[in-house]
Amino acid sequence: MSVPRFDWRGVVARGLFCLFVVFALYNPSGYSYLHWLAQGFGWFWLKLAVGTVLAVVLLMLWRTTSGVLKRPGIVLVLLFCLGIGMSWAHVTGLPVLGADSLLVWALLSLAVLFTTGLSYSHLDHRLGGITHTEEIK
Template sequence: MSAERFDWRGVVSRALFALFIVFAIYNPSGTSYVHWVLEGFDWFWVKLATGAALAAILGVMWRTTRGVLGRQGMLLVVAFCLGLGMTVLHLSGQRLLDGDTLLMGLLVCVSGVFTAGLCYSHLHHRLGGIAHTEDINK
């Protein structure tokens, strides 16, 4: 995708993709890959293939995020997510330890870190004209 064409739809699509992957792997509703695997050994090969695909996608997302943001960038996004989450909880009157609120907040925070990692390079190029590259030594 060209940096000139990257706009808010790119950010939203990457955010939805990150949310989908994180919540497909585990979510507290009971309909996730982890719950499906723990149900038993039926459909073993399908579960194995699905797990391999999810692991590959998660690995690419992790490597991209770590490479673009680095440790400090990821900590900054986590701090922003936690601050935003605490503000939303305070304004909505929810308590942090009610039910699955804490777990849902952490899962959304993880997907926020992945979203930032997937979008940062494009946004940085669009706003600052700085292109990120990766050198591969063979």
């Protein structure tokens, strides 16, 4: 069976998708699904439909990520994000413990975690020839 070529564009596309989903659910700018919900019960059925789609996509992302990376991989990716974030704050002089900066770093770390979970199997297969499969009974 021929495996299609997987390159950096696939990782970037997955990363942009994960950023969109995570920041669509909540972001500090005031334009997110949770902010839209807080505005009241207008457009109830549309809000319910959008929320259902977001929940399904987030659950699929989490299930894929936790299935591929397992707990040690998740911890390593989050520690990597913490190290990059602290280094970036140290180099640029940005405040580390501000509420908005912590929230943005947490959201970015979640998007990086999902991107890693979506891309790891493809990269591992490409580099090591190992194929990840899940047996469904």
